[in-house]
Amino acid sequence: MIRNVILAGVGGQGLLTLAAIIGEAALSLGLHLKQSEVHGMAQRGGAVQSHLRYGDRPIHSDLIWEGTADLILALEPMEALRYLPFLSPNGIVVSNRAPFVNIPDYPEESTIHREIEALPRHRLIDAVALAKQAGSERCANMVILGAGSPFLSLPEPALLDGIRTVFASKPASVVETNIVGFRLGRAAASKPEVN
Amino acid sequence: MSIRLLLGDEALAQGALDAGISGVYAYPGTPSTEITEHVQKSDLGRSGAVRCRWSANEKTALEAALGMSYAGRRTMASMKHVGLNVAADPFVNAAISGTHGGLMINVADDPSMHSSQNEQDSRVYTDLALVPCIEPADQQEAYRTPAHALELSERHRVPVLVRLTTRLAHSRAPVTINTPRPQRPFSLPDDPDRFILLPSRARVSYERLVALQAALQQESEESPFNRFTDGPDRALGVIAAGIAHNYLMEVTDGAPNRPVLKIGQYPIPLRSLDRLFASCERVLVLEEGYPYIEAKLRGFPRRTEPTVLGRLNGALPRTGELSPAAVAAALGLPDLPRRPGSSVLSSRPPALCPGCPHADTCRAIVDALAPHRTAGRVFSDIGCYSLGALPPYRAIDTCIEMGASITMAKGAADGGLRPAVALIGDSTFTHSGMTGLLDCVTEGAPVTIVIVDNLTVAMTGGQPSAARDRLERISEGIGVDPRHIRVIEPHPKRHAEFVALLAEEIAHDGPSVVIARRECIQTARRGIRRTEGGAE
Numbered sequence: 001m002i003r004n005v006i007l008a009g010v011g012g013q014g015l016l017t018l019a020a021i022i023g024e025a026a027l028s029l030g031l032h033l034k035q036s037e038v039h040g041m042a043q044r045g046g047a048v049q050s051h052l053r054y055g056d057r058p059i060h061s062d063l064i065w066e067g068t069a070d071l072i073l074a075l076e077p078m079e080a081l082r083y084l085p086f087l088s089p090n091g092i093v094v095s096n097r098a099p100f101v102n103i104p105d106y107p108e109e110s111t112i113h114r115e116i117e118a119l120p121r122h123r124l125i126d127a128v129a130l131a132k133q134a135g136s137e138r139c140a141n142m143v144i145l146g147a148g149s150p151f152l153s154l155p156e157p158a159l160l161d162g163i164r165t166v167f168a169s170k171p172a173s174v175v176e177t178n179i180v181g182f183r184l185g186r187a188a189a190s191k192p193e194v195n
Numbered sequence: 196m197s198i199r200l201l202l203g204d205e206a207l208a209q210g211a212l213d214a215g216i217s218g219v220y221a222y223p224g225t226p227s228t229e230i231t232e233h234v235q236k237s238d239l240g241r242s243g244a245v246r247c248r249w250s251a252n253e254k255t256a257l258e259a260a261l262g263m264s265y266a267g268r269r270t271m272a273s274m275k276h277v278g279l280n281v282a283a284d285p286f287v288n289a290a291i292s293g294t295h296g297g298l299m300i301n302v303a304d305d306p307s308m309h310s311s312q313n314e315q316d317s318r319v320y321t322d323l324a325l326v327p328c329i330e331p332a333d334q335q336e337a338y339r340t341p342a343h344a345l346e347l348s349e350r351h352r353v354p355v356l357v358r359l360t361t362r363l364a365h366s367r368a369p370v371t372i373n374t375p376r377p378q379r380p381f382s383l384p385d386d387p388d389r390f391i392l393l394p395s396r397a398r399v400s401y402e403r404l405v406a407l408q409a410a411l412q413q414e415s416e417e418s419p420f421n422r423f424t425d426g427p428d429r430a431l432g433v434i435a436a437g438i439a440h441n442y443l444m445e446v447t448d449g450a451p452n453r454p455v456l457k458i459g460q461y462p463i464p465l466r467s468l469d470r471l472f473a474s475c476e477r478v479l480v481l482e483e484g485y486p487y488i489e490a491k492l493r494g495f496p497r498r499t500e501p502t503v504l505g506r507l508n509g510a511l512p513r514t515g516e517l518s519p520a521a522v523a524a525a526l527g528l529p530d531l532p533r534r535p536g537s538s539v540l541s542s543r544p545p546a547l548c549p550g551c552p553h554a555d556t557c558r559a560i561v562d563a564l565a566p567h568r569t570a571g572r573v574f575s576d577i578g579c580y581s582l583g584a585l586p587p588y589r590a591i592d593t594c595i596e597m598g599a600s601i602t603m604a605k606g607a608a609d610g611g612l613r614p615a616v617a618l619i620g621d622s623t624f625t626h627s628g629m630t631g632l633l634d635c636v637t638e639g640a641p642v643t644i645v646i647v648d649n650l651t652v653a654m655t656g657g658q659p660s661a662a663r664d665r666l667e668r669i670s671e672g673i674g675v676d677p678r679h680i681r682v683i684e685p686h687p688k689r690h691a692e693f694v695a696l697l698a699e700e701i702a703h704d705g706p707s708v709v710i711a712r713r714e715c716i717q718t719a720r721r722g723i724r725r726t727e728g729g730a731e
Contacts, residue, residue, distance in 0.1 A: 035368070037365045046546065060449065062362045067532055084537050103542075111539050
């Protein structure tokens with residue numbers, strides 16, 4: 001089985017850190033993996049995405065085929081919607097609720113939330129509040145990772161080890177805050193699915 | 196043997212380290228930057244055992260690499276596709292002189308222009324220079340490429356082009372790493388005359404290069420990077436080059452069930468091509484970038500003349516990068532069920548960071564030009580400051596290529612434009628702006644040159660700038676009147692002062708250099724973080 005995950009966000013939100021953690025976790029389990037990233041100009045506050053694919057057999061394409069993503073994991077709700085054509089019929093969208101408004105024509109927030117809520121499977125997560133609860137707004141990306149974690153088909157300990165590996169150079173308190181954020185996100189997403 | 200998770204760029208760099216290179220020469224450029232950065236971060240790079248500092252531009256990089264090859268060492272130059280334009284002169288002529296130690300030239304193409312001004316295909320350059328090219332399909336092949344390319348280079352004393360494209364350059368996968376081999380010892384060529392390209396000797400060297408083509412063709416026929424796989428469905432055969440092969444395997448679940456020629460080394464392997472053409476009614480060409488192979492196949496009638504399908508007949512989009520969906524459609528596979536795109540999206544282009552010094556410079560230029568109504572023009576080029584073209588700044592009128600700001604402003608001034616302003620970054624200035632400034636000084640051209648000095652190569656991630664602490668002295672040394680070399684900190688608090696300074700220099704009937712100096716907000720932040728880390 002191969003899992004296809006689209007990570008979506010805005011340059012500077014910590015998207016590549018998420019990708020690195022999931023990648024570490026998959027690698028530690030001996031899985032095959034390909035993870036495509038966006039570098040360079042697009043990272044300057046623009047829309048960024050990462051295609052993450054892992055599984056127990058060799059992976060050919062670095063890019064996900066439209067219509068086959070199991071999960072869109074988004075740090076920003078409009079960016080979640082940008083990749084809907086990639087979502088498989090049974091796929092789920094897990095997104096931060098808070099918009100990142102750095103453009104003049106950002107759509108009405110409620111319209112975006114409504115469109116996500118109209119999807120058969122979705123989680124809209126108040127990542128900012130949960131991150132503050134964990135101790136730092138900067139760990140909102142770990143809250144979203146936690147919220148997406150039940151849908152990654154990776155064991156939780158492997159993901160937690162991934163966090164520890166990626167933040168290995170940081171003080172223990174930073175690692176702990178990120179792990180608390182992850183757990184709060186995971187709990188928030190574990191409520192039964194609506195619709 | 197070990198397994199590491201590496202970007203395509205990093206896999207290539209690791210392969211080069213393990214193949215015993217003694218140096219890498221490069222100028223940063225997306226998507227090639229991480230090749231050199233991987234060497235810089237490696238033990239061999241950090242200890243100085245492998246030379247790896249950034250060069251001033253791609254031309255100096257490739258020339259230095261050729262010099263290291265002359266000294267008998269294995270080496271490589273790395274750049275993005277448009278960097279090869281800058282380095283085209285040494286590229287074409289190094290093929291004629293030939294090499295001594297193995298020399299590979301890594302070029303990362305950017306189809307779909309994710310971070311570039313065009314999507315030119317570097318394979319076209321191999322026809323100009325008559326050199327072989329390796330195009331790896333995945334990260335493991337990228338790792339294997341240097342050992343193969345450097346041996347090929349040494350066997351035939353010819354530089355080898357290595358072509359990557361964005362999706363391989365910037366995609367990670369586990370890569371199996373082999374035991375490294377030692378560097379080659381210093382040695383000089385025993386036939387040094389071929390490096391003297393005076394016409395009489397250049398003709399001899401060029402004849403050697405032309406005569407070499409048959410051997411390079413034979414290399415392609417036998418290359419492990421080219422592979423013909425037969426299959427039962429002969430109605431449609433497929434040629435898949437580089438990462439296009441991955442998309443083919445993806446959409447057919449690893450079993451295309453038809454004849455497939457995977458191409459990863461050029462010149463195009465003709466023997467396998469003959470087999471494919473002999474057995475198939477139609478042939479679909481899957482390749483990232485230009486229809487390079489496809490164009491060569493059209494109009495060359497072979498024995499059975501199958502119909503060729505690809506980007507030129509609409510089977511695939513003529514421009515932009517390939518995707519699994521595009522390849523599936525070209526193969527005639529049914530569409531997967533997919534959701535329509537959202538109707539409420541706004542585009543979110545990249546933008547200058549909040550607090551970016553370039554934003555202050557853009558605002559000052561716009562206000563300084565306001566009294567001239569719509570007469571003035573601002574010529575710029577490649578860097579984060581190119582984003583000054585977008586709202587809310589709308590501060591620049593042109594962005595063509597590295598260094599074109601100063602020279603275009605001069606030409607426009609020659610043509611009668613007043614005021615003519617150039618906006619160029621610190622690193623772009625030392626990359627290819629200095630010679631243009633010399634032209635301005637030679638003729639006393641009335642051009643106001645604003646150098647936005649953020650003390651780094653910002654757009655590619657904050658590499659050290661060769662311009663650091665040198666801009667005033669370079670400008671003065673080139674001959675700009677010291678009274679018209681001005682320095683200011685671009686900052687909202689100093690906006691009025693900046694506008695007044697620009698107005699004075701715009702009024703000057705000769706070349707001025709205005710250095711707007713404030714550190715990139717990104718590198719400044721990282722610097723702060725480093726300090727904090729040290730305190731903890």
